[in-house]
Amino acid sequence: MSTSTATPPVRPRKDRRYLPPLVFLLVLALGALAVWWKVFSDEGARDAAQAAACETAEAAPPSLDPSTVTVRVYNASDLAGKAQEVAGELTARGFVVEEVANDPTDREVTGSGEIRHGARGTDAARYLSLFLPDAGAYQDTRADARVDLVIGPEFTGLAPADQVAATLTPIASAEAAC
Template sequence: MGQVTDDPGRRRRLRRQGRAAVTILLVLAGLAAAFYYANSYFQRTAPKAAPCMTVPTAPDLAPRDVSLRVYNSTERAGLAAATAKVAASRGFRVKQVANDPLNRTIGAPAEIRYGKAGEASAKVVARHVPGAALKPDQRGDDSVDLVLGNGWKAFGPVPAPVTATPTPVPCPSSSAKP
């Protein structure tokens, strides 16, 4: 049988190989940790995917689409008629001009009365009458009552027209199976 000799050169080589193996393992562990951190960081800060397409929403109604009744709840004679002329010049379809049929005293500039079907129309009128109070009621049609109160001075400035704005629509999932 062969005799094992204690070769100092061989021990030195084995020690160097062991250190090299440990060094390589430490470098690989460091690189793995760096890739893991970078991947998790970029997943947290990545921008959200843009929507596939946009669908324009319908613009608000125009004054020409609003059926308006102008009522006077003040003691000022002719206020409803003068206001109705201005409303018509702004494009509103004025259907009636009279004193307030409910005989209420309104301290605010105006009160806008409307039913469920006239909510969009009431919002159009409210854009023209700053400070008006929106008052829903039980009517079934889309007509709107503009009731002038003691605080009424005049219509506000003509608002800018509302245009259609695109609404993002989410992309269908690519993982959906047919």
């Protein structure tokens, strides 16, 4: 018996299969890539949705308390008593009506009406435009926050309270998202 300490050289195995582990690693890498692609695309969509919501909230009329808005109602139509009727509706909705009269300016009003305001009354005018959505806006040089609602010849009525509330609801949710 011979005692040899040398081991025979290891021969490479001819039946070793490299392809299945490589395919497995490739599938695993593609799966990880797909997961990261989904994460980054969802983040981009979420950021775009938030940016759109913030843009909507910035462009939307502010949600004010009507008791903080002082309105003068003027009639520029041929319908007698229309300014008094609209002033009563605005008062019932919580606005502060300061004056009711015929339009004192020579400005021609077309359509359903016009909302006149100064720089300090821009937010109040945008809020009041929810109640008369077809009205045009006119910014003048007044220094206070009062707003003039001028009734035009095609005036049919103020927007219903539920329509105004429905307009303000998505705006509030958009502001919350910002």
